[in-house]
Amino acid sequence: MTTQIIIVLILVFLINLITTLSYSVRIVGIRTGRIAVSFALFNILVLVSRTAYGFQAPLLAKTIENNINTGAGGNLPEFRLIILMCSVATIIGGFLIPTFQRILTIAVEKFSVYKSVPALLLHSFTKGGVTSIKESIAIPSTKNITDISIQRDFPWKVFIMNIVAVAIITIGVLSALYAGYLNPEYRTTASNLSAIINGLATILMFVFIDPFLSVMTDDVVLGKTKESLFRKYIVYMVFARLLGTVLAQFIFLPSAQLIAWIAEIM
Helix, strand or coil, X not given: CCHHHHHHHHHHHHHHHHHHHCHHHHHHHHHHCCHHHHHHHHHHHHHHHHHHHHHHHHHHHHHHHHHHHHCCCCCHHHHHHHHHHHHXXXXXXXXXXXXXXXXXXXXXXXXXXXXXXXXHHHHHCCHHHHHHHHHHCCCCCCHHHHCCCCCCCXXXXXXXXXXXXXXXXXXXXXXXXXXXXXXXXXXXXXXHCHHHHHHHHHHHHHHHHHHHHHHHHHHHHCCCCCHHHHHHHHHHHHHHHHHHHHHHHHHHHHHHHHHHHHHHHC
């Protein structure tokens, strides 16, 4: 395994961990009544995720270029491992949601005092800040799992769309880059098609999934929906995300072959 692949695995883990933890931000916003501040603080982690995402493609592209030049294999096992890392990060992120939402809740409340992100970060390294973080460590309640029921109040449409969107986003860049190995003459065209693929998944996210969660968030704030039901729906979304990363394993190679064919006929 090359150094580039190891770095990519670390970056992919961070990206998917942060994305999974993002589900808890709405819960923090509801509990503190400061939805805007909750998202503003979480956006610091989003910047880390987007920076990591920016490094992912060039590192993988370099690996593909080296393999084409040396006649080595296409590193299919490594690409499978990268997708598996997405699943692992999602599982770990799901278990960390209770802890993360408690820490973010404290951060939101402290931000009203310090009104400065640097000052807030400095506070987290003080004795009181470290103690608060330790006391916030919690494991997920088994009740959130045992209460799951697909026979009542289950958002099938949003659940399935989330699975599909996550699967597409997971393999968007990976399939496009691997298509460059399958059809080296058109690898530049193939790699550029990843933007279209991710764009379609993003449309699914912003048109169907995000509005659904946003409406539920507002309903909880207005007292129209119980917070317990909203938390249950967050569990559904985490499970959908996990299933999406699993589905990505099955559609990765066919997607790469399809992209390689499209790149040739364009």
